[in-house]
Amino acid sequence: MSAAGLIARHEWRRLAAQPFAWTLAAIVLALMAWQFLLAVQGFLDLAPQLAARRDAPGVTDLVAIPLLRSFANLLLLLVPLVTMRSLAGERRAATLPLLLASGVGDARIVLGKYCGALGFVLVLVALVALMPLALGLGTALDYGKLLAAVLGIALFAAALTAIGILCSAWAGQPALAAAAALALGALLLIVDAGARLQGVTNAGINYLALPTHLEPFLRGIVASVDIVYFLLLTALALLLAVQRLDVLRARPH
Amino acid sequence: MSPPILELVRVSRQFAGRTVVQALDLAVARGEVLGLLGVNGAGKTTAMRMMAGALAPDAGHVRLGGRDLAQHPQLARRQVGYLPETPPLHAELTTVEYLRFCARLHGVARGAVTAAVERAIERCQLGEVRGRVIGVLSKGWRQRIGIAQAIVHAPDLIVLDEPASGLDPVQALGLRALVRELGRAHAVVLSTHLLPDVAACCDRVAILHQGRLRHTGPTAVGGGTHLRLGTRAPLTAQTLTSLTPVATAAPLDVLHWRVGLRPGSDAADLAAALVGHGVAVTELRADEPPLEAIFIAIASGEALAA
Numbered sequence: 001m002s003a004a005g006l007i008a009r010h011e012w013r014r015l016a017a018q019p020f021a022w023t024l025a026a027i028v029l030a031l032m033a034w035q036f037l038l039a040v041q042g043f044l045d046l047a048p049q050l051a052a053r054r055d056a057p058g059v060t061d062l063v064a065i066p067l068l069r070s071f072a073n074l075l076l077l078l079v080p081l082v083t084m085r086s087l088a089g090e091r092r093a094a095t096l097p098l099l100l101a102s103g104v105g106d107a108r109i110v111l112g113k114y115c116g117a118l119g120f121v122l123v124l125v126a127l128v129a130l131m132p133l134a135l136g137l138g139t140a141l142d143y144g145k146l147l148a149a150v151l152g153i154a155l156f157a158a159a160l161t162a163i164g165i166l167c168s169a170w171a172g173q174p175a176l177a178a179a180a181a182l183a184l185g186a187l188l189l190i191v192d193a194g195a196r197l198q199g200v201t202n203a204g205i206n207y208l209a210l211p212t213h214l215e216p217f218l219r220g221i222v223a224s225v226d227i228v229y230f231l232l233l234t235a236l237a238l239l240l241a242v243q244r245l246d247v248l249r250a251r252p253h
Numbered sequence: 254m255s256p257p258i259l260e261l262v263r264v265s266r267q268f269a270g271r272t273v274v275q276a277l278d279l280a281v282a283r284g285e286v287l288g289l290l291g292v293n294g295a296g297k298t299t300a301m302r303m304m305a306g307a308l309a310p311d312a313g314h315v316r317l318g319g320r321d322l323a324q325h326p327q328l329a330r331r332q333v334g335y336l337p338e339t340p341p342l343h344a345e346l347t348t349v350e351y352l353r354f355c356a357r358l359h360g361v362a363r364g365a366v367t368a369a370v371e372r373a374i375e376r377c378q379l380g381e382v383r384g385r386v387i388g389v390l391s392k393g394w395r396q397r398i399g400i401a402q403a404i405v406h407a408p409d410l411i412v413l414d415e416p417a418s419g420l421d422p423v424q425a426l427g428l429r430a431l432v433r434e435l436g437r438a439h440a441v442v443l444s445t446h447l448l449p450d451v452a453a454c455c456d457r458v459a460i461l462h463q464g465r466l467r468h469t470g471p472t473a474v475g476g477g478t479h480l481r482l483g484t485r486a487p488l489t490a491q492t493l494t495s496l497t498p499v500a501t502a503a504p505l506d507v508l509h510w511r512v513g514l515r516p517g518s519d520a521a522d523l524a525a526a527l528v529g530h531g532v533a534v535t536e537l538r539a540d541e542p543p544l545e546a547i548f549i550a551i552a553s554g555e556a557l558a559a
Contacts, residue, residue: 003358010354017345017386050559098341098402101307103330249308 003104004112011116013085021120022081028078028124035070039063060142064132065218068149071128072214075157076122076189080181082120083164084174087114087245091172096248108166110238117136118161123156145220148232152217155230156210160185162237169244185210188233256319257282258332258409258440259304260486264313266299273299275464276473277314283409286436288455288472289444292552295483297465298338298414299443305335305412306440317410331360334408338415340399348379348398349435352388352405358407376431392419400428404435409468411441429453460551467551472544480520482510482527483536496530498522511540 015021043062050056089095099109102196129150164181171177206212213226257280266274274296283286291297302308303315306322306329315322317332343351352370361369377397396419417425432454435441460468493502498518503511527534
């Protein structure tokens, strides 16, 4: 197994040994399950009226996509809580020298930390995605649209996790890392809000915003430009995290 | 002596414009335990971090087995075991889980991990806490787990920064025995404030002060060529130098002398000569400057006589 894989697996083991991760997962899943049940009940209440319309939206549009959109908003808060300890926690507990002196290399350490955190986040994404997918047992779902939305959420989560790792590498305290990641995620969420109010929807500032690239996925559109955006954002954040680790290596404490 | 495992050649390091380690030259061979001494802020921890590959020097070279650590950082993975000042423990894991990770992190093959971990547990006497979560253990146990992670992959070089910190006297004695045992098959560098630990464990001592190497030499003192002699009646220098084993004799007071021996002579020869000359001896002991005196002289900034 590569060193990055070993560190990623170790991150998993450490997360599984902490009540914090289990509590976080339980809260998120309970919250999403509650929203899901409310959405299903709302759909059932509307079903007679929808049946009367020819091009009425289906359960995918009225239950699954809103649920995933809501989950995307929750990820902005959830991911920083998952990533905050990955490097900042190591620094606070003075355990970073174990990795730094292991000869593994900064890039592999960051990649291992990233994969460990992303694995946990993606399990939550999969569990939340299972909720609307379960409706397929009793009704017809637009699987293409649903899978596109799940792919978008996964890429969105991957970028947020990379930002979280970057903030965890920069901050000396986990709480500060979480706050910074939340602030950075929120900034990327609303960076083009002013431009949109002015009617600008196709400028450079729009390209920087997360919703510009997440929304097409939620509408069932998988475009390479959006995939590239999330991948670039992820790569940039991880590269900066590697650089930061290199700086930390040169510091006395 | 075998070629050095670790070589520091003119190694320097600055932090924020302040020189913490300056032009440090050191070498440690397999089968040798080097004690690194110095007051707080002398540069010991920085020097040890560079030896362990956790910090790159600004100038000079750190070589492991003749190869530059800066150019081959992966060497540290298998060949160096490092215990920092604060043991880098993952508190939420059990002792065995943590040591298994450390073994794999340092490149121990999957099939050899169990044996390596068991060996480290046995050497550090961790059997009692092997299945316990590290976070609930006492400082002494945690320190020993820290030492175990530094040796689990059987590295060539073991760097221990203040390993006796937090140990009770019985555990400290066990640590001395462990370090001596490690020193038989590995090169060991040990920093401590406890001079008795250095005297008990180390073959050589290096004293750092203000980032510079101020003294290096064997730990064992007293086997040298100068003795302190006390007599019941006053003597003259001529009387003493007329004795075969005596090369020089300098009075300390009326009844005490600092006697330099001729090559090949020892304290027993001098004692026999004195008795044969009818001199009543009240004191005869080594008069080399002890480690503590050397350390204090350096720490207080005095120039040490060679």
